[in-house]
Amino acid sequence: MSATFDLNERPDYDQLIQTIADYTLSYRVKSKEAWNTARNCLMDTLGCGLLALRFPECTKHLGPLVEGTIVPHGARVPGTPFRLDPVKAAWDIGCIIRWLDYNDTWLAAEWGHPSDNLGGILAVSDHLSQKRVAEGKVPLTMKDVLEAMIMAHEIQGVLALENSFNRVGLDHVVLVKVASTAVTAKLMGANREQLLSALSHAWVDGQALRTYRHAPNAGSRKSWAAGDATSRAVRLADIAMRGEMGVPSALTAPQWGFYDILFSKTNKDQKLKPEDRRQFSLPQDLGSYVMENILFKISFPAEFHAQTAAEAAVKLHPEVKDRLDEIERIVITTHESAIRIISKQGRLANAADRDHCLQYMAAVPLIFGSLTAEHYEDSFHEANPVIDKIREKMEVVEDEKYTREYLEEDKRSIANAIQVYFSDGSSTDKVAVEYPIGHRRRRKEGIPLLEEKFRNNLSTRFPGQRCDQIFEICKNQKALEEMPVQEFVALFVI
Numbered sequence: 001m002s003a004t005f006d007l008n009e010r011p012d013y014d015q016l017i018q019t020i021a022d023y024t025l026s027y028r029v030k031s032k033e034a035w036n037t038a039r040n041c042l043m044d045t046l047g048c049g050l051l052a053l054r055f056p057e058c059t060k061h062l063g064p065l066v067e068g069t070i071v072p073h074g075a076r077v078p079g080t081p082f083r084l085d086p087v088k089a090a091w092d093i094g095c096i097i098r099w100l101d102y103n104d105t106w107l108a109a110e111w112g113h114p115s116d117n118l119g120g121i122l123a124v125s126d127h128l129s130q131k132r133v134a135e136g137k138v139p140l141t142m143k144d145v146l147e148a149m150i151m152a153h154e155i156q157g158v159l160a161l162e163n164s165f166n167r168v169g170l171d172h173v174v175l176v177k178v179a180s181t182a183v184t185a186k187l188m189g190a191n192r193e194q195l196l197s198a199l200s201h202a203w204v205d206g207q208a209l210r211t212y213r214h215a216p217n218a219g220s221r222k223s224w225a226a227g228d229a230t231s232r233a234v235r236l237a238d239i240a241m242r243g244e245m246g247v248p249s250a251l252t253a254p255q256w257g258f259y260d261i262l263f264s265k266t267n268k269d270q271k272l273k274p275e276d277r278r279q280f281s282l283p284q285d286l287g288s289y290v291m292e293n294i295l296f297k298i299s300f301p302a303e304f305h306a307q308t309a310a311e312a313a314v315k316l317h318p319e320v321k322d323r324l325d326e327i328e329r330i331v332i333t334t335h336e337s338a339i340r341i342i343s344k345q346g347r348l349a350n351a352a353d354r355d356h357c358l359q360y361m362a363a364v365p366l367i368f369g370s371l372t373a374e375h376y377e378d379s380f381h382e383a384n385p386v387i388d389k390i391r392e393k394m395e396v397v398e399d400e401k402y403t404r405e406y407l408e409e410d411k412r413s414i415a416n417a418i419q420v421y422f423s424d425g426s427s428t429d430k431v432a433v434e435y436p437i438g439h440r441r442r443r444k445e446g447i448p449l450l451e452e453k454f455r456n457n458l459s460t461r462f463p464g465q466r467c468d469q470i471f472e473i474c475k476n477q478k479a480l481e482e483m484p485v486q487e488f489v490a491l492f493v494i
Helices: 015-026 032-052 086-098 114-134 142-162 173-187 192-204 221-241 258-263 289-293 304-320 336-342 358-368 378-383 386-391 400-407 440-459 464-475 477-482 485-490
Strands: 327-334 394-398 416-422 431-433
Touching (some): 032 289, 032 440, 086 221, 114 221, 142 485, 192 221, 304 336, 304 358, 304 416, 336 358
């Protein structure tokens, strides 16, 4: 006779939840490269947020939900006058960071942008530091912020190495929610039980679908989805800090857990065969690997799978610019992930659609020699019908070597190649770029350009003297790490 009841014995927390909690609470970052890269990441991430403030479609989302609300010790949103509760501040900071698709990237079985977590980290740290000073206590320092960034990068990035959420239709911001929940709970002073509870709620919370990233529904939600995730993480951490009980088997509970509901193959009655049940793999211990290997978007505000395509197109521009009418076809050789995620034909409906189209991101620099955020706007697209004419002549093909080396640990390439064929039978050379300038292999070449990008982004919001002040403190590792968080954030207030 089959059982007609559930065995109501509360289990221990799932091992993965315990692993993340123990790492967050006990790991000590020793890698000098990780600390230094985190500082560069902080600069770049804040600069991307400042640049986004030039776009009304972004700024319309910012500010308090109730106009005129005054929040004691409210967290500041860089580049604005807003002082908000940490949950909404995390949303706003996360929104501006991600809006232009210009902050860092991690590519593996799952991809994402680990600096998205700075929204929650900075909002919580600023609020807590102001509150501590008001109470006569010692504030958090920017070293605490950098440490939280390294840990959030690691949690998100290592979980992404072999676990593909996109293949089951989930958006990568689930990992932002989990990572931000862990590190913001720690910043709030969580003990192990509170941190376990917070993480369990992050997994059981329900997750975003990738619908808004793909044709025919690609749209601007993808620009604020990570802000929403890091904001939700702050809320869940706060709930746990108030003593809320956790959900111990949030991942593994048969029929009702994350694995069975969202990560495995199911049939209509939700009964899984053993061979259909999938669980996460954690291929390596958590440390500081992800921050050390993070990919920076230095040259182009473009989806990362297209970064090297844009770089190749810029190199071909001098040969092509005066022969646009003679082009017969263009072959883009790429890797499987780019084909699956950003290869598109047909009408592109909005800026968010264009900055996730491989062909568009190659066509613009072929024609104009550069690719900027303004190149995705409706006004630019409508004024230049030649872009779509060039797109129509593009063929996208996979190189199995590019696909293989995209996932190899010692390479992690993001290769693209472009060759242009003309109607007279001639052609350009096939220009291949395997590693974008933001790759770890090109740090020596890339960091000076990253700093230049930061200076340029600062100048879109602040006068020269303030730009110099911010830049100098960000360049000095020791001085930055020792600086109280509330004093650092104050430099970015309008």
